[in-house]
Amino acid sequence: MILSKIQAIRGMNDLLPEQSPLWQYFEGHIRSLMSRYGYQEIRTPILEQTNLFKRSIGEVTDIVEKEMYTFDDRNGESLTMRPEGTASVVRAAIESGLLHNQTQRLWYTGPMFRYERPQKGRYRQFHQVGAEIFGLDGPDIDVEAILLTARLWKQLGLTEHVTLELNSLGSNEARAAYRERLIEYFSAHMDVLDEDAKRRLHTNPLRILDSKTPEMQNMIEQAPQLLDHLDDDSRTHFETLKSLLDSAGIPYVVNPRLVRGLDYYNRTVFEWTTTALGSQGTVCAGGRYDGLVEQLGGKAVPAVGFAMGVERLVLLLDTLGLVPGDLHQQVDVYLMAFGEAAERQAMLLGESLRDALPGLRLQVHCGGGSFKSQMKKADRSGANIALILGEDELRDQKVSLKYMRESLEQQTLNESELAQLLAERFPNAR
RNA sequence: GUGGGUGUAGCUCAGUGGUAGAGCCCCGGAUUGUGGCUCCGGUGGUCGUGGGUUCGAUCCCCAUCAUCCACCCCA
Numbered sequence A: 001m002i003l004s005k006i007q008a009i010r011g012m013n014d015l016l017p018e019q020s021p022l023w024q025y026f027e028g029h030i031r032s033l034m035s036r037y038g039y040q041e042i043r044t045p046i047l048e049q050t051n052l053f054k055r056s057i058g059e060v061t062d063i064v065e066k067e068m069y070t071f072d073d074r075n076g077e078s079l080t081m082r083p084e085g086t087a088s089v090v091r092a093a094i095e096s097g098l099l100h101n102q103t104q105r106l107w108y109t110g111p112m113f114r115y116e117r118p119q120k121g122r123y124r125q126f127h128q129v130g131a132e133i134f135g136l137d138g139p140d141i142d143v144e145a146i147l148l149t150a151r152l153w154k155q156l157g158l159t160e161h162v163t164l165e166l167n168s169l170g171s172n173e174a175r176a177a178y179r180e181r182l183i184e185y186f187s188a189h190m191d192v193l194d195e196d197a198k199r200r201l202h203t204n205p206l207r208i209l210d211s212k213t214p215e216m217q218n219m220i221e222q223a224p225q226l227l228d229h230l231d232d233d234s235r236t237h238f239e240t241l242k243s244l245l246d247s248a249g250i251p252y253v254v255n256p257r258l259v260r261g262l263d264y265y266n267r268t269v270f271e272w273t274t275t276a277l278g279s280q281g282t283v284c285a286g287g288r289y290d291g292l293v294e295q296l297g298g299k300a301v302p303a304v305g306f307a308m309g310v311e312r313l314v315l316l317l318d319t320l321g322l323v324p325g326d327l328h329q330q331v332d333v334y335l336m337a338f339g340e341a342a343e344r345q346a347m348l349l350g351e352s353l354r355d356a357l358p359g360l361r362l363q364v365h366c367g368g369g370s371f372k373s374q375m376k377k378a379d380r381s382g383a384n385i386a387l388i389l390g391e392d393e394l395r396d397q398k399v400s401l402k403y404m405r406e407s408l409e410q411q412t413l414n415e416s417e418l419a420q421l422l423a424e425r426f427p428n429a430r
Numbered sequence B: 001g002u003g004g005g006u007g008u009a010g011c012u013c014a015g016u017g018g019u020a021g022a023g024c025c026c027c028g029g030a031u032u033g034u035g036g037c038u039c040c041g042g043u044g045g046u047c048g049u050g051g052g053u054u055c056g057a058u059c060c061c062c063a064u065c066a067u068c069c070a071c072c073c074c075a
Helices: A020-036 A050-057 A062-066 A086-095 A139-156 A172-187 A195-200 A214-221 A232-248 A310-319 A340-356 A371-380 A391-396 A415-425
Strands: A047-049 A069-072 A078-081 A104-113 A125-134 A163-168 A266-273 A282-288 A303-309 A333-337 A362-364 A385-389 A399-403 A411-413
Touching: A020 A104, A020 A139, A020 A310, A047 A050, A047 A086, A050 A062, A050 A078, A050 A086, A086 A104, A086 A125, A086 A303, A125 A139, A125 A310, A139 A232, A139 A266, A139 A282, A139 A303, A163 A232, A232 A266, A266 A303, A282 A310, A303 A310, A333 A340, A333 A371, A340 A362, A340 A385, A340 A391, A340 A415, A385 A391, A385 A415, A399 A415, A411 A415
Parallel strands: A333 A362, A333 A385
Antiparallel strands: A047 A078, A069 A078, A104 A125, A125 A303, A163 A266, A266 A282, A282 A303, A385 A399, A399 A411
């Protein structure tokens, strides 16, 4: 009788051993980078009260309307698996008093959940790395956030493959006023609007500017420009931002149609995009959200942040062949043993080598098998050195050392000679 | 939610209306304690699932599920 197989939930993937070194490589860069800029890690629960996301992301956004994993807890309270990280971080920061008369530079990473049709670079459980900075309202901190991401691209070899797009949404008031003007303008051109545009007219009119429908292009060209309706402060903020980026040597493209999908943004918004991933081209996006803290019940505090999609970036590295070659080599030394007494000895030798060389990646063979089969496993492990503990070695209290990848002669050593040789050979192991 | 492609061995894929094959992987041997190359042998599949047509379906038809890509939207 064959039982039906239980499969992973649609759009939720296992990270298999073959892929994990690449993820660790990426995460390693993130950790050190954040620390180099003085950002502190924050971890928040995956589940939150549903209202948190409704109040922050916006009731009429796609995310809230149809993409959230929402269900009732056993006590009847509505819970939601976080579709993004900012709302939770703001909630936690307010709740713990982190925003009381102080600035904070925070970062986070973890899984996010959105009920969407999966496709390349888009999954129902996906991972983001993000940063949120509170208590600073100048363009200098916006630039810092961008510089941080630019440095990451440089470290990963991605600089030439990504483009920075910039826009300013203005103050919340200016944005609201512009929104009304847009609705007015589009309403006067109802005959040209397609289905999508009509649907969005009163929910997210700014999005209509992004439409690719050919018949609408002329009309969109003539539409009032967001950048022409900025308030003076926002204009100055944006001009300074651009000038700081210029002096830092960071190229960018001003995209007047760049509108983020979440309601809480104001002033600076930016996206890093690539053309190498098909239709999901955004690998990192962020912006300023000066009103959100207050909106979620805190004292008004300016804030800026960004989030990047880990799956997309890992995929990009893979696609572009930017994965370091030695990443998949997971073992330095493979220790084989033949016969019960030697196996017992090998286990002890392994532990003693790990005591002496904490950084050494040593795999001890288990499960017996012929000389040939163990040698084969040593080869497949990727180890540069194989250690052999057989009858002869056991009798002489020695270990044979064989170089698997170089034409160096095999040696027979006692344990202290062995430890010394390995220490020289793997300087980082000590 | 909409559209299209694909589901055959662990993986990558051939194939035919008469119940299946290759390469890789894995195991063993040629080689008593020396891997990679070569050669030989072996394990492994209710051909996604359910129904229909048929004497007979892995193949044709329908449904369903999964997966991929695109739209929408987004990291």
